[in-house]
Amino acid sequence: MFALQFSVRVLLRASLLFCCLSAWSSAGSFAADRDVARSADERQALSTGVELEKARKWLEAVEFYESNLKEWPTSESLQKALRRSKGQFSIERRYSDQSFVAEMVALPSNEAMAHLEELLLAIRQRYVDSISSTSLLAHGTESLYLALSNDKFLQRNLPRATPEQTRRVRSVLVEQYWNKPVSTPDATRRLVLDVCELCRRELGLEATPVVMEYVFGACNSLDEYSSYLTPGRRRDLFDNIAGEFVGIGVEMKGDMGKGLRLMNVLPESPAEEGGCRTGDIITAIDGVDCRNMSIDEAASVMQGQSGSRVRLQLTSPAGDVRDTTLVRRAVKVKSIPxxxxxxxxxxxxxxxxxxxxxxxxxxxxxxxxxxxxxxxxxxxxxxxxxxxxxxxxxxxxxxxxxxxxxxxxxxxxxxxxxxxxxxxxxxxxxxxxxxxxxxxxxxxxxxxxxxxxxxxxxxxxxxxxxxxxxxxxxxxxxxxxxxxxxxxxxxxxxxxxxxxxxxxxxxxxxxxxxxxxxxxxxxxxxxxxxxxxxxxxxxxxxxxxx
Structure with a gap:
């Protein structure tokens, strides 16, 4: 193991709230009117965010709530909505990760439980702050609760489950397991196994997907820099540390409905040599429209072995459309460009x-x-x-x-x-x-x-x-x-x-x-x-x- 620092961009920053008192009744009336207007604006923001959630635009919802929390940092409604959207985005991102689906969801249930038990032990022994087992499991239960309404989770694990069946199980999770006190490793194991049995009995859901929500959900109780790494994410992390990876040499950001915007094109990379420029938008990959793909879905399509080819359709900031074919190879990332x-x-x-x-x-x-x-x-x-x-x-x-x-x-x-x-x-x-x-x-x-x-x-x-x-x-x-x-x-x-x-x-x-x-x-x-x-x-x- 080794120490590192990586930051994750977050948009919520501390805000200062100023409260002014005045003896003038007109000032008090103005403040009251302002509070009413603020409340209405906050409700409108929440309504707009909920529409993004209904459309399953989870990343856009996260960014929207984070942006609005700059203005209303104490809003409990916006904070809950952000937490909900982040949870759904994380689940969707996991199920777009082929290494998670192929190497983790496919594990035998006893192996999945071993992942969870080792994770909880590491947190208890090494995490910078003390976190109770109750909190760790509560976040796992929350992640499962959200997963049972997530399209990608349901399509992969419960393609025939009815909405009424999943609603019933979600209700039981809230009523019987959310924040249920646990204090020992044995009690922790029993609670998770009980939830697995509930999901098997009511939904026919295998144990491993359930346990994986507890694995990744437990990390939601930690700070934003701690996370459980799928095999693919771990490989990506080590590639970043080493400064070398196999690919085409671009950094992208999803722009839902438009495509994948190129934020950086690395020097001496296949992308630069193939004419890709910062600001271009990828709209198709190997002839497949990618304008509504998530960044993870697109990345999995664009990955390939060294020497293989990928064809991109690009739209420039000026609106010009062109195609380019790139050959994947090892790309060196310079830390001093x-x-x-x-x-x-x-x-x-x-x-x-x-x-x-x-x-x-x-x-x-x-x-x-x-x-x-x-x-x-x-x-x-x-x-x-x-x-x-x-x-x-x-x-x-x-x-x-x-x-x-x-x-x-x-x-x-x-x-x-x-x-x-x-x-x-x-x-x-x-x-x-x-x-x-x-x-x-x-x-x-x-x-x-x-x-x-x-x-x-x-x-x-x-x-x-x-x-x-x-x-x-x-x-x-x-x-x-x-x-x-x-x-x-x-x-x-x-x-x-x-x-x-x-x-x-x-x-x-x-x-x-x-x-x-x-x-x-x-x-x-x-x-x-x-x-x-x-x-x-x-x-x-x-x-x-x-």
């Missing part, structure tokens, strides 16, 4: 780092020596949009810029989760430094931000970071599965942690307009990037003091 001098007069180098993966330290060393040969005297280190990665890699890259002292420490429930990492003097680069951060700079990027700030090593420029200050450890599960579990929190050199808060930069720059190009393609223009412009100004001041 851009390293160049952006101010020759002052010798300012620029490095864009998109992740902290196995090859990042080697890439960083190569980039620093390249820029040094080109006359670098100061550096802008761009961590905007960087979601994190490996803890030990974050320590290694920090060690290139800080000569002495603690870089980061971790604290968890078990002794082996408590560690402190310190700098080594040799090999330190001592040039003036600016680090660019934003709301998507998370975990390992925040380790860097905290250490640079606390050691007064450079200036942070941009916007407040994401606020993920926790460590995940990967536990290998049975078969090819895995468990990504939060086992510790990390702390800056001065002993501070900023989970769910984020780290405030030294120089705050307003949010820029959305970019249509990507860092992978090296589209860096200092003259139109307000963060880089602010970074250059900060470095000029540092250089002038030398």
């Amino acid at each position: 851009v390293a160049k001098i952006i101010d020759t007069a002052n010798g300012v180098g620029y490095i864009k780092m998109t992740g902290f993966q196995k090859n990042t330290t080697e890439e960083l060393d190569a980039a620093l020596f390249k820029l040094h040969r080109e006359g670098m005297r100061a550096l802008i280190w761009d961590l905007r949009g960087n979601p994190g990665g490996l803890l030990d890699v974050a320590v290694e890259v920090l060690d290139r810029f800080i000569a002495d002292g603690v870089l980061v420490s971790t604290k968890g429930r078990t002794s082996d989760s408590n560690s402190s990492y310190s700098a080594r003097r040799e090999g330190t680069w001592n040039m003036p430094l600016v680090v660019l951060v934003d709301g998507d700079s998370a975990s390992a990027s925040e380790i860097v931000a905290g250490a640079i700030h606390d050691h007064h090593r450079g200036e942070l420029v941009g916007r407040k970071t994401y606020g993920k200050w926790s460590v995940q450890t990967i536990h290998m599960g049975r078969g090819e599965t895995g468990l990504r579990l939060t086992t510790a929190k990390f702390y800056s050199p001065t002993g501070n942690t900023f989970g769910k808060i984020g780290f405030q930069p030294d120089v705050v720059v307003p949010e820029p307009a959305p970019q249509t190009t990507t860092a992978y393609r090296g589209a860096i223009d200092p003259n139109s990037d307000s963060d880089i412009e602010a970074g250059l100004n900060a470095l000029k001041k540092q250089l002038a003091r030398r």
Whole structure:
């Protein structure tokens, strides 16, 4: 097992509610009218979200509720609706994952129970916070309750069940098993077996799909960074860590009804060589319309062996339609796609780092020596949009810029989760430094931000970071599965942690307009990037003091 940090984008952020009191009756009347209007707007938002749920547009519903919770963060109705939509989206995503269907749902029931028991033991022993068995099982029961109304679950496991049959079982789950107290492993096992028997007797449902809802549902009681990994998800995770995978080299986002929007096209990939561009929308894969496919369904269709071909129909942002045929092969993901001098007069180098993966330290060393040969005297280190990665890699890259002292420490429930990492003097680069951060700079990027700030090593420029200050450890599960579990929190050199808060930069720059190009393609223009412009100004001041 090993420690890592990866962030998941969430749209719900803390909001401040201001309450103003006034002696004027007219002000009180205005406040009351405003509350009525707000209540009506909130009800309308909930109604719109419910329509998305009825249409089974689960991802759109999740994004919609998250967006509205920014405005009404205390709304219990919206929070419940978000929880419900997330649960349904997770179930649908699992049943679109061929590795889950083929390698987990097909397991014998005793093997499925072994997965659950090992998961619960790992959570009890290793999770950063104490979670009761009652809570873990309650979330499993909730997941099964939602699954019994999910089309993909029913089509795979209960194609002949009637709505009345599933409603009856769901009622029993709520009345007899939801939050039923359990305190021992034996009691836990008995409860799950009782539910399996209920589903077999009333629906003819096999035990394994039931147990799997308890496996994945139990993780819903943990933080958003902990999850049970199907064989396919585990392989994807390790590919990301290694920075290499077999495919065509694109990052996509589902745009329901339109297709799959290309968010990034990796350099030197089959997609780039085949003419794919950021902003293009894939509308068909091998002649099959994909405009209403989920991202997971489309990904499973696009996956294939190295050397195999895939034909895509693409629509450009301007509306032009074209076809391209790509050959899948190994694609190397660079964690430093851009390293160049952006101010020759002052010798300012620029490095864009998109992740902290196995090859990042080697890439960083190569980039620093390249820029040094080109006359670098100061550096802008761009961590905007960087979601994190490996803890030990974050320590290694920090060690290139800080000569002495603690870089980061971790604290968890078990002794082996408590560690402190310190700098080594040799090999330190001592040039003036600016680090660019934003709301998507998370975990390992925040380790860097905290250490640079606390050691007064450079200036942070941009916007407040994401606020993920926790460590995940990967536990290998049975078969090819895995468990990504939060086992510790990390702390800056001065002993501070900023989970769910984020780290405030030294120089705050307003949010820029959305970019249509990507860092992978090296589209860096200092003259139109307000963060880089602010970074250059900060470095000029540092250089002038030398």
